[in-house]
Amino acid sequence: MEVIDAYSASEAIEILPIKAALEKYGWLEELSFSLIPSDKDKYVKEVADSPELLGYFIRIKAGEKVLLPIQTCYLINSNNFTQHTHNIIIAEENSEIHLISGCTSSAHALSGRHLGITEYFIKENAVVTSTMIHSWGKEVEVYPRSAAHVGKNGKFVSSYIALSSVKRLQMDPLAIIEEGGLGEFYSVIYAHEGSYFDVGSTALLNGNNASSQIVSRVVSNGGDVVTRGKIIGQKPGGRGSMACNGLLLSEKGFIHAIPELLGNDPALELSHEASVGMISKEELAYLMASGIDEERARSLIIEGFLDLHIPSLPDYLQRQINAIIKQTKLSDTL
Amino acid sequence: METHILDIAGLHVSVADKEIIKGIDLTIKKGEVHLLFGPNGSGKSTLLSAIMQLPGYTVTAGNIRIDGTDTKSLTTDAVANLGVGISFQHPPKIPGITLKRFLQAINRSTDLAQEVIELDLEAFIERDINVGFSGGELKRAEILKLYAQNPDLILIDEPESGVDIENIAVISKAINKILRINTLNKKSALIITHTGHILNAIEGDVGHIFIDGKIVYTGDPATIMESIKKRGYKESVVFLQAEKEREWDEKHWIQGLWKRLKTLPLVRQATNQPPF
Numbered sequence: 098m099e100v101i102d103a104y105s106a107s108e109a110i111e112i113l114p115i116k117a118a119l120e121k122y123g124w125l126e127e128l129s130f131s132l133i134p135s136d137k138d139k140y141v142k143e144v145a146d147s148p149e150l151l152g153y154f155i156r157i158k159a160g161e162k163v164l165l166p167i168q169t170c171y172l173i174n175s176n177n178f179t180q181h182t183h184n185i186i187i188a189e190e191n192s193e194i195h196l197i198s199g200c201t202s203s204a205h206a207l208s209g210r211h212l213g214i215t216e217y218f219i220k221e222n223a224v225v226t227s228t229m230i231h232s233w234g235k236e237v238e239v240y241p242r243s244a245a246h247v248g249k250n251g252k253f254v255s256s257y258i259a260l261s262s263v264k265r266l267q268m269d270p271l272a273i274i275e276e277g278g279l280g281e282f283y284s285v286i287y288a289h290e291g292s293y294f295d296v297g298s299t300a301l302l303n304g305n306n307a308s309s310q311i312v313s314r315v316v317s318n319g320g321d322v323v324t325r326g327k328i329i330g331q332k333p334g335g336r337g338s339m340a341c342n343g344l345l346l347s348e349k350g351f352i353h354a355i356p357e358l359l360g361n362d363p364a365l366e367l368s369h370e371a372s373v374g375m376i377s378k379e380e381l382a383y384l385m386a387s388g389i390d391e392e393r394a395r396s397l398i399i400e401g402f403l404d405l406h407i408p409s410l411p412d413y414l415q416r417q418i419n420a421i422i423k424q425t426k427l428s429d430t431l
Numbered sequence: 432m433e434t435h436i437l438d439i440a441g442l443h444v445s446v447a448d449k450e451i452i453k454g455i456d457l458t459i460k461k462g463e464v465h466l467l468f469g470p471n472g473s474g475k476s477t478l479l480s481a482i483m484q485l486p487g488y489t490v491t492a493g494n495i496r497i498d499g500t501d502t503k504s505l506t507t508d509a510v511a512n513l514g515v516g517i518s519f520q521h522p523p524k525i526p527g528i529t530l531k532r533f534l535q536a537i538n539r540s541t542d543l544a545q546e547v548i549e550l551d552l553e554a555f556i557e558r559d560i561n562v563g564f565s566g567g568e569l570k571r572a573e574i575l576k577l578y579a580q581n582p583d584l585i586l587i588d589e590p591e592s593g594v595d596i597e598n599i600a601v602i603s604k605a606i607n608k609i610l611r612i613n614t615l616n617k618k619s620a621l622i623i624t625h626t627g628h629i630l631n632a633i634e635g636d637v638g639h640i641f642i643d644g645k646i647v648y649t650g651d652p653a654t655i656m657e658s659i660k661k662r663g664y665k666e667s668v669v670f671l672q673a674e675k676e677r678e679w680d681e682k683h684w685i686q687g688l689w690k691r692l693k694t695l696p697l698v699r700q701a702t703n704q705p706p707f
Binding site: 377378379380382383384385386387388389390391393394397398400401402403404 | 483506507511525526527528532533536579580
């Protein structure tokens with residue numbers, strides 16, 4: 098396995114295969130596995146011990162703002178293959194970068210494992226948005242491990258979208274947010290029968306006035322979903338809010354929402370809301386009373402439920418995400 | 432061709448096993464506008480919900496026909512597609528679906544740009560349905576929905592509730608416009624009104640007083656409203672009924688005279704049957 102292509106059209110951004118980056122920059126060794134310890138769990142360990150080091154290094158230079166998204170992609174194209182990746186993203190002071198990654202397996206590769214590690218280093222006043230869209234096969238197991246260090250007044254926005262089947266997916270990305278920084282996590286999950294998701298996000302408000310928002314929208318159409326959120330506040334002025342909403346379409350499957358708030362300073366404002374339920378009969382009847390048939394009405398409500406407004410994302414990226422959600426033929430599975 | 436858009440016969444409706452509608456007969460001819468007056472909790476909204484076959488409203492006896500079709504086994508969307516539109520008193524909020532998307536889902540072919548302006552809803556078209564809408568905005572959005580649907584029979588539940596005078600004028604004008612979109616083929620309507628303000632702009636053909644699940648009086652809507660303002664609902668029924676009998680007597684004095692003569696023993700003996 099090899100990195101097929103690495104190229105950046107802009108001088109503001111440096112993109113290298115991780116192996117080449119580690120050879121080029123001696124200091125990178127120190128950052129590597131600093132946010133995610135190499136012995137964190139068996140999956141991280143497996144990646145750390147992997148003889149084949151795959152992944153990318155992206156660095157946006159200080160003061161540079163690149164609004165067009167940097168697109169990355171991983172593909173599993175053979176059965177029973179385990180993919181090990183390690184990515185490092187560095188956003189230098191006052192820079193801005195938008196990443197969109199699509200991970201998928203090709204039609205003939207239904208089984209396999211994806212073990213991916215991503216470490217983000219967001220320096221002072223820098224902005225990083227990372228949008229991940231997963232589309233795996235029914236027998237694929239996925240264990241992404243990611244963590245971000247958000248420097249003073251920096252901003253990290255992580256959006257995760259998974260609308261197709263997967264055998265088992267477990268992740269709990271972490272953001273360590275320093276003074277005045279912001280970390281936002283959004284996740285949109287549609288769990289088909291036979292899929293198991295355990296998706297969480299953890300925000301550690303490590304500096305004064307750090308803030309975080311965690312929003313998750315989960316639809317289970319027979320799949321099992323554990324949706325976690327954890328905000329840990331430990332410095333004055335920290336603010337955090339969380340909304341975990343789940344919609345159940347079938348008698349099979351479950352949604353287990355576990356929102357957690359942990360505060361140890363009196364000058365913190367942390368809150369959460371969570372809900373799990375079925376489609377509102379009142380909303381359905383309202384739409385049907387204008388002549389829309391039940392199936393279409395249900396799809397409109399589900400699409401609407403999954404349609405996240407992410408104020409921190411550039412408009413075009415928000416539109417792209419919403420288009421993906423709409424294009425996914427949710428109605429086929431209703 | 433059917434001359435009645437709505438035919439309700441012997442209708443009883445229950446909600447959660449409690450009978451709310453207790454025997455109603457109501458016929459609306461094509462092109463007619465009927466108004467329903469009645470105190471809160473009398474079952475007026477239940478009647479509209481039953482016509483729409485909304486879930487939770489069980490017809491326990493009688494039937495409802497829309498343009499000749501019995502709606503008994505139809506779903507709500509099928510009733511709507513027979514040409515029935517409803518403006519709800521309390522429409523739900525639906526986060527995630529914009530008003531624009533909703534209108535497109537109802538009808539992709541009609542351009543409603545003009546109606547959006549007339550109803551002063553330009554700023555709301557990209558917003559989620561009814562989320563954060565004021566009373567007037569809710570009603571205006573409901574009317575806009577009716578434009579998209581273009582039904583033959585329009586059911587409107589309290590268009591004036593929670594709405595200021597200025598909005599009532601806009602809403603009444605819009606309802607009037609829908610009713611007259613096609614002058615040759617006027618639409619029919621059943622409108623629940625509390626204040627009767629709507630009568631300033633809309634010409635109603637028939638009015639009904641609705642008390643405790645029954646229609647207890649039917650007559651001219653303007654006269655009914657005037658009486659309700661003076662006497663309230665129950666007193667109006669007694670008064671209007673007496674008025675009706677008096678008017679009947681005046682118009683038909685021969686029959687009235689005969690009625691009285693019939694009570695005399697001699698006349699009773701002379702005739703076994705009344706001549707009229």
